Amino acid sequence: MSTTNSAPSSRVASRGFGRRFPEDRGASEKPADRKKTISRLIRYFRSELPMVISLMFTTVLGVVASVVAPALQSSAIDAISSTNFGIIPRTLFGMAAAYLLYGISLLIQGYISAALSQRIIRKLRNDLFGKIVDLPLRYLDSHSHGDIMSRLTNDAENISDVISSSLSTMFSGILTLIGTIAFMLYYNVPLTLLSCITIIAVVVVITFLGKYMSRVYVRRQILLGAVNGEVEEKVTDFRTVTAYNQQEAVIADFEKESDSLCRTGIIADVLGGSIGPVMNMLNNCTFVIVAVFGAWFAVRGYITIGVISAFIIYAKQFSRMAMIRFLFKPAPVFPRDSASFSPSAEPFSPIRAY
Amino acid sequence: MREKQSMLNYMKRYWWMGIAAALFMVLEVSADLYQPGVMAVIVDDGILGGTGGSPDIALIRREGLKMILVVALGGISGVLCGLFANLCCQNYANDLRKASFRRIMHFSFAQTDTFSTGSLITRVTNDITQIQNFVMQFMRGAVRCLMYSVVGSWCLLSLDLSFRTVVWIAIPMILVFTALIIIRTSPMFAVLQAKLDHMNSVIEENVNGIRVVRAFVQENREKKRFEDANQSLVDTQMKVLVLISWLRPVMNIIINLAIVAILWIGAGRARAGAMQPGTIMAAVTYMSQILNGMMMLAMIFQTLSRGIASSRRIGEILKTEPVIQDGGAKAQEQQTNSSVVPEPPVAGTVSFRGVSFSYPGVRARVLHDINLDIRAGETLAIVGATGCGKSTLASLIPRFYDATEGSVLVDGRDVRQYPLKELRDKVTVVLQKSELFSTTIRDNIAIGRPGASAEEIRAAAVTAQADDFIMQQPDGYDTAVAEGGMSLSGGQRQRIAIARALLRRSEILIMDDSTSALDLETEAALNRALSAQHDRMTRIIIAQRIASVRHADRIAVLDKGTILALGTHDQLYESCPVYRDICDSQLGQGGMTA
Ligand SMILES: Nc1ncnc2c1ncn2[C@@H]1O[C@H](COP(=O)(O)OP(=O)(O)O)[C@@H](O)[C@H]1O
Numbered sequence: 046m047s048t049t050n051s052a053p054s055s056r057v058a059s060r061g062f063g064r065r066f067p068e069d070r071g072a073s074e075k076p077a078d079r080k081k082t083i084s085r086l087i088r089y090f091r092s093e094l095p096m097v098i099s100l101m102f103t104t105v106l107g108v109v110a111s112v113v114a115p116a117l118q119s120s121a122i123d124a125i126s127s128t129n130f131g132i133i134p135r136t137l138f139g140m141a142a143a144y145l146l147y148g149i150s151l152l153i154q155g156y157i158s159a160a161l162s163q164r165i166i167r168k169l170r171n172d173l174f175g176k177i178v179d180l181p182l183r184y185l186d187s188h189s190h191g192d193i194m195s196r197l198t199n200d201a202e203n204i205s206d207v208i209s210s211s212l213s214t215m216f217s218g219i220l221t222l223i224g225t226i227a228f229m230l231y232y233n234v235p236l237t238l239l240s241c242i243t244i245i246a247v248v249v250v251i252t253f254l255g256k257y258m259s260r261v262y263v264r265r266q267i268l269l270g271a272v273n274g275e276v277e278e279k280v281t282d283f284r285t286v287t288a289y290n291q292q293e294a295v296i297a298d299f300e301k302e303s304d305s306l307c308r309t310g311i312i313a314d315v316l317g318g319s320i321g322p323v324m325n326m327l328n329n330c331t332f333v334i335v336a337v338f339g340a341w342f343a344v345r346g347y348i349t350i351g352v353i354s355a356f357i358i359y360a361k362q363f364s365r366m367a368m369i370r371f372l373f374k375p376a377p378v379f380p381r382d383s384a385s386f387s388p389s390a391e392p393f394s395p396i397r398a399y
Numbered sequence: 400m401r402e403k404q405s406m407l408n409y410m411k412r413y414w415w416m417g418i419a420a421a422l423f424m425v426l427e428v429s430a431d432l433y434q435p436g437v438m439a440v441i442v443d444d445g446i447l448g449g450t451g452g453s454p455d456i457a458l459i460r461r462e463g464l465k466m467i468l469v470v471a472l473g474g475i476s477g478v479l480c481g482l483f484a485n486l487c488c489q490n491y492a493n494d495l496r497k498a499s500f501r502r503i504m505h506f507s508f509a510q511t512d513t514f515s516t517g518s519l520i521t522r523v524t525n526d527i528t529q530i531q532n533f534v535m536q537f538m539r540g541a542v543r544c545l546m547y548s549v550v551g552s553w554c555l556l557s558l559d560l561s562f563r564t565v566v567w568i569a570i571p572m573i574l575v576f577t578a579l580i581i582i583r584t585s586p587m588f589a590v591l592q593a594k595l596d597h598m599n600s601v602i603e604e605n606v607n608g609i610r611v612v613r614a615f616v617q618e619n620r621e622k623k624r625f626e627d628a629n630q631s632l633v634d635t636q637m638k639v640l641v642l643i644s645w646l647r648p649v650m651n652i653i654i655n656l657a658i659v660a661i662l663w664i665g666a667g668r669a670r671a672g673a674m675q676p677g678t679i680m681a682a683v684t685y686m687s688q689i690l691n692g693m694m695m696l697a698m699i700f701q702t703l704s705r706g707i708a709s710s711r712r713i714g715e716i717l718k719t720e721p722v723i724q725d726g727g728a729k730a731q732e733q734q735t736n737s738s739v740v741p742e743p744p745v746a747g748t749v750s751f752r753g754v755s756f757s758y759p760g761v762r763a764r765v766l767h768d769i770n771l772d773i774r775a776g777e778t779l780a781i782v783g784a785t786g787c788g789k790s791t792l793a794s795l796i797p798r799f800y801d802a803t804e805g806s807v808l809v810d811g812r813d814v815r816q817y818p819l820k821e822l823r824d825k826v827t828v829v830l831q832k833s834e835l836f837s838t839t840i841r842d843n844i845a846i847g848r849p850g851a852s853a854e855e856i857r858a859a860a861v862t863a864q865a866d867d868f869i870m871q872q873p874d875g876y877d878t879a880v881a882e883g884g885m886s887l888s889g890g891q892r893q894r895i896a897i898a899r900a901l902l903r904r905s906e907i908l909i910m911d912d913s914t915s916a917l918d919l920e921t922e923a924a925l926n927r928a929l930s931a932q933h934d935r936m937t938r939i940i941i942a943q944r945i946a947s948v949r950h951a952d953r954i955a956v957l958d959k960g961t962i963l964a965l966g967t968h969d970q971l972y973e974s975c976p977v978y979r980d981i982c983d984s985q986l987g988q989g990g991m992t993a
Pocket residue numbers: 512758761765783784785786787788789790791792
């Protein structure tokens with residue numbers, strides 16, 4: 046502030062344009078409301094039932110293909126190491142077919158979830174807008190307009206994105222989980238249990254980080270709302286700011302808020318961003334465990350080399366699925382940035398059967 | 400070019416963090432790429448015993464330990480990379496956000512008019528986030544992607560050169576396909592942004608103007624308007640999504656078929672006795688890592704196109720120099736002179752000398768050749784039809800706009816020669832729209848003079864006839880004003896705005912239609928209080944009601960941007976037919992008594 050040297054009695058006055066009630070903004074984001082929000086969202090999905098069902102059907106096809114392909118690869122590797130080259134063309138043909146099927150199911154899944162999420166965004170926004178137009182004036186008066194606007198644009202999109210990607214991810218995740226565990230147990234029980242060690246580590250890390258992170262993310266969301274609200278108000282009422290020579294005071298206040306958003310944002314994203322490398326590390330650990338113990342078992346003759354190659358794939362699929370618990374959380378906790386346009390976020394994410 | 404430079408300038412302080420992030424990323428990816436090779440050794444030399452033919456458990460244990468060490472290093476590098484990348488890009492975005500906000504606050508009114516408020520808001524909020532995401536993506540993604548695809552291919556080929564045909568076919572196919580999708584989608588992002596802007600402006604109009612919408616029962620029309628904007632946004636977005644949804648499946652198919660091809664080639668080599676199963680397994684893993692890199696490439700290009708669009712929008716703000724700036728060196732000189740020469744006896748005169756004005760980008764003149772001398776301490780009223788240029792005339796005095804021709808003088812000195820702060824401290828405008836901020840009533844008044852004591856604030860409110868209703872609020876002066884002051888009545892808002900202006904104790908006070916919502920009694924009380932408390936202040940009053948202006952020292956009648964007549968109420972009533980018409984029409988409504 047420009048007037049820190051003023052008399053104590055004017056402490057309040059010297060706050061100038063300071064916003065006093067940022068806490069109002071976060072009040073409606075309480076976890077109690079979250080359940081209600083989610084159940085409301087589920088209603089939107091229910092009205093799109095045919096699409097949801099066809100999405101699930103293609104997902105099942107894709108999952109079957111992605112679980113069968115590594116098993117075929119395993120027999121191909123075994124055929125090579127046992128110099129039984131006769132069955133290789135057949136096996137590889139099966140693999141190619143499975144992968145084609147998987148690719149096609151991905152394509153259809155992508156199309157359906159895009160259509161689904163766009164339809165839901167549209168409905169969500171129209172309903173929200175209708176609500177705003179019909180809302181008691183008291184609500185509009187007590188909420189920052191910037192906040193209301195971001196609810197209509199960013200939040201509607203984020204929520205719908207998260208839910209629609211979570212929907213298919215959840216579903217395919219559970220199926221893949223069942224499929225991979227079945228195949229792993231079929232191949233070798235001890236090696237399955239050993240690869241599960243890292244899965245348990247994944248769950249522990251997520252629970253530990255997740256709790257702290259959701260707090261940081263909520264705080265960042267509140268600060269972001271405050272900064273955006275500040276921009277909205279001061280740019281809209283820019284004439285008064287200018288007429289009263291308040292530019293420097295307003296800028297100083299804004300910079301303070303912006304800086305605190307930046308600090309919280311860094312903490313939140315360093316934490317959120319470290320999930321990736323930590324997961325990667327755990328995946329690599331699984332790789333090492335499978336390679337080393339698999340080799341040991343293979344030397345003893347418990348398993349074949351092909352099984353090791355299948356396990357490498359299955360264990361990766363398995364630990365990725367364990368992360369779904371983490372993906373399936375409402376927007377603020379989801380470690381993706383509040384980029385309002387993220388049509389690509391899901392289709393591009395480097396998720397694959399390997 | 401220049402705009403890029405200025406955007407990059409903000410990166411100067413943080414580039415080393417970006418480099419550090421990239422280096423740690425190299426380490427992290429190296430750890431990933433290291434492992435398949437070790438696995439090949441474990442399988443081929445450990446299990447199958449290599450050339451010796453018997454299994455080697457010691458080798459398996461040794462290689463396993465090495466792998467664990469590398470994995471741990473990779474993980475640590477990954478976390479450190481995230482740390483530096485975030486420090487770099489969030490600080491950068493924060494600097495950009497602060498710089499553009501600062502720049503906007505120093506814009507002239509004409510400049511904010513050109514950008515439009517809504518667009519400025521989206522730029523500072525949304526576009527900054529886009530840039531931040533883009534820088535982040537670029538720093539982490541570009542290195543990771545390059546490493547996976549280039550070094551991954553190299554690792555694959557170093558296992559066995561016979562895999563090269565697969566690499567030479569699969570990678571160009573992926574690149575061409577990705578390029579096609581990107582070329583087709585990138586122009587669509589500009590359209591997407593425009594549609595989002597449009598939808599935002601519909602929302603903004605409605606949120607801010609909700610009272611008008613309700614008053615005129617326009618809810619359904621507005622809902623329809625929003626639904627149309629929303630539909631067209633969603634349609635464009637769907638087009639983009641559908642195009643993009645081809646990427647992942649097609650890439651998956653290409654890479655997975657490449658893996659099948661590798662198994663096929665590997666089987667052939669094994670049959671010839673030139674390759675062992677472990678090597679084939681490693682080759683398959685490398686191929687899938689190359690896929691990861693390729694997929695990231697597509698994602699980077701996508702954020703790139705969005706990031707560039709957003710950078711351009713922020714660049715536009717940063718390269719726009721405020722047109723209205725402090726007066727030059729001449730002003731400084733005059734100032735030092737005036738501190739030697741005693742203050743002129745009469746402060747508070749305003750003169751218009753041949754002033755004409757048209758809004759930037761609008762051909763039509765709003766003011767023509769205005770000549771007007773306002774004396775110190777006098778109360779001058781300006782009356783005239785809506786749109787005749789009253790507000791425009793007033794806004795030239797504190798230099799909200801600069802006159803197109805002629806000059807405006809305050810205390811005998813051209814307004815363009817004053818430091819802006821000094822001029823605007825001298826001249827206070829109560830704007831036609833009273834803008835209140837979402838803070839307490841006390842703070843809203845204190846904006847007039849930060850640091851004013853509680854007593855001074857109260858005194859200003861008493862003069863503005865605001866004290867009574869403020870004391871009736873739940874928390875008195877500490878009552879929070881809701882967004883835009885909407886919880887208060889129009890008259891209450893106007894009185895708070897007047898109190899704010901009075902607190903400044905400027906020499907010149909301009910009240911632009913700012914008592915329109917007061918009843919006549921309150922207005923009369925206000926005028927009495929003003930005359931008693933601030934008798935030396937020059938007052939310029941713009942009003943619709945004759946009752947508000949008839950006691951002014953002089954009244955100027957403005958018509959289509961020219962001054963038609965100037966004089967006291969009685970003189971004008973005699974000599975100016977336009978003025979007499981206004982008086983008579985309002986008298987007829989019983990708006991004026993004696
Ligand atoms: N920011 C602006 N840009 C372009 N034209 C404007 C702007 N503000 C006002 N005008 C136009 O200038 C004319 C005079 O406006 P104004 O000075 O506000 O009239 P008054 O205050 O007498 O009602 C009107 O025709 C109005 O449409």
